[in-house]
Amino acid sequence: MTLTVTILGATGSIGRSTTDLLAQHKERFRVGAVVGGRDAEALAKLARETGARFAALADEAAGPGLREALAGSGIACGAGEAAVLEAVGQEADIVVAAVSGAAGLKPTHAALRLGRTVALANKESLVCAGAAFMRDAARYNAKLLPVDSEHNALAQALGEGAVSDVAKMTITASGGPFRTWSTERIAAATPAEAAAHPTWSMGMKINIDSASLMNKGLELIEAHHLFAIEPDRLDVIVHPQSIVHGLVYWRDGAVTAGLAMPDMRVPIAHCLGLGERLTIERGRPLDLAAAGSLTFEAADEARFPCLRIARAALAQGGAAPTVMNAANEIAVAAFIRGEIPFYGISDLVERACTEFASRYARAPDDVEEALAIDAHVRAWSAEALPRMRA
Ligand code: NDP
Numbered sequence: 549m550t551l552t553v554t555i556l557g558a559t560g561s562i563g564r565s566t567t568d569l570l571a572q573h574k575e576r577f578r579v580g581a582v583v584g585g586r587d588a589e590a591l592a593k594l595a596r597e598t599g600a601r602f603a604a605l606a607d608e609a610a611g612p613g614l615r616e617a618l619a620g621s622g623i624a625c626g627a628g629e630a631a632v633l634e635a636v637g638q639e640a641d642i643v644v645a646a647v648s649g650a651a652g653l654k655p656t657h658a659a660l661r662l663g664r665t666v667a668l669a670n671k672e673s674l675v676c677a678g679a680a681f682m683r684d685a686a687r688y689n690a691k692l693l694p695v696d697s698e699h700n701a702l703a704q705a706l707g708e709g710a711v712s713d714v715a716k717m718t719i720t721a722s723g724g725p726f727r728t729w730s731t732e733r734i735a736a737a738t739p740a741e742a743a744a745h746p747t748w749s750m751g752m753k754i755n756i757d758s759a760s761l762m763n764k765g766l767e768l769i770e771a772h773h774l775f776a777i778e779p780d781r782l783d784v785i786v787h788p789q790s791i792v793h794g795l796v797y798w799r800d801g802a803v804t805a806g807l808a809m810p811d812m813r814v815p816i817a818h819c820l821g822l823g824e825r826l827t828i829e830r831g832r833p834l835d836l837a838a839a840g841s842l843t844f845e846a847a848d849e850a851r852f853p854c855l856r857i858a859r860a861a862l863a864q865g866g867a868a869p870t871v872m873n874a875a876n877e878i879a880v881a882a883f884i885r886g887e888i889p890f891y892g893i894s895d896l897v898e899r900a901c902t903e904f905a906s907r908y909a910r911a912p913d914d915v916e917e918a919l920a921i922d923a924h925v926r927a928w929s930a931e932a933l934p935r936m937r938a
């Protein structure tokens with residue numbers, strides 16, 4: 549039986565790893581709909597290459613360009629929010645949710661509501677509205693499969709085990725490009741330096757989050773919701789080789805770890821396989837003798853305050869992670885544009901968390917509420933930005 553796969557964020561880093569895998573297993577999969585943000589040229593090319601049936605862009609203004617680029621292809625297309633939701637509504641067995649940022653909430657949630665099996669890369673869905681997403685996944689009988697490498701490793705390590713038997717779950721961090729840098733050097737880091745990830749090849753936003761360790765903070769929140777595990781049983785350890793991705797510490801002292809080469813096609817293949825294992829062509833097998841040594845060190849929250857801020861947001865619960873994520877998206881975009889220094893990111897995020905702590909105490913009940921908080925905090929953050937430059 550051929551499975552139909554729809555890809556949200558198809559032209560991005562995760563999207564491309566997904567289409568690479570699908571092309572290697574043509575007998576098993578066909579592409580349903582592909583969704584992108586605003587790059588009509590790239591989406592049209594991808595839609596033609598993959599034989600997609602429907603292509604949609606979030607940016608309405610890019611619609612004419614998409615229609616022109618797909619003329620004569622027989623591929624239906626559209627642009628704007630309604631078109632994205634129409635793409636999600638196309639028949640599919642698996643939806644890969646790989647839009648970056650809070651923009652991924654609506655289409656990902658729409659897939660859940662249709663009871664689809666969702667391979668979830670968009671961690672922001674769980675960070676911004678985790679309780680609502682988990683509730684609705686259960687309500688609409690939709691499976692959520694973790695694409696994020698650490699969570700995928702944890703899911704594999706946990707297997708059929710019960711979370712009540714788990715003493716602790718640990719996710720690893722590569723430490724990013726600034727792992728060994730002094731505070732002074734990090735303070736003066738450029739966007740290009742922050743984007744130079746040592747082990748993974750990823751989109752720009754997540755690269756910056758990896759440099760600040762905010763990505764690990766987001767992932768702790770993601771793990772809390774995915775595995776229904778309390779914050780005090782979740783942990784981060786720095787592991788520069790990015791070979792061990794997640795560890796389950798059982799209460800009897802045994803530890804089960806998930807290992808793989810740092811290649812996102814590995815966790816994506818695990819999700820797409822739906823219980824069966826898919827071969828990855830041109831994948832580099834893990835060679836532990838060649839790796840030589842696997843090293844581990846504690847994460848330094850003094851040099852990487854975003855991790856401390858995210859832990860606090862996780863402990864506080866409610867809408868604190870929603871607030872934190874919105875401020876972080878604005879701050880990271882400003883850092884990429886060269887408008888604020890690297891530590892301007894953690895400064896802005898911390899200020900936003902303090903500003904909104906009591907106002908948004910309760911967890912958003914649905915995606916609309918999460919997006920309303922997101923919009924409010926973004927507007928506040930954009931206004932606060934000029935003060936961060938000083
Ligand atoms: P990229 O920036 O590489 O790709 C983002 C994709 O989303 C692009 O196709 C982009 O299209 C599209 N997009 C942007 N805005 C919208 C929108 N409003 N509506 C629909 N589509 C949109 O990101 P990544 O692939 O790196 O990351 C995607 C998600 O996966 C993130 O949540 C990230 O945290 C997560 N993730 C990524 C990992 C990685 O290795 N890259 C690892 C683990 C998780 P366009 O270019 O046209 O704007």
Ligand code: MG
Nearest residue numbers: 696697698767
């Ligand atoms: Mg990850």
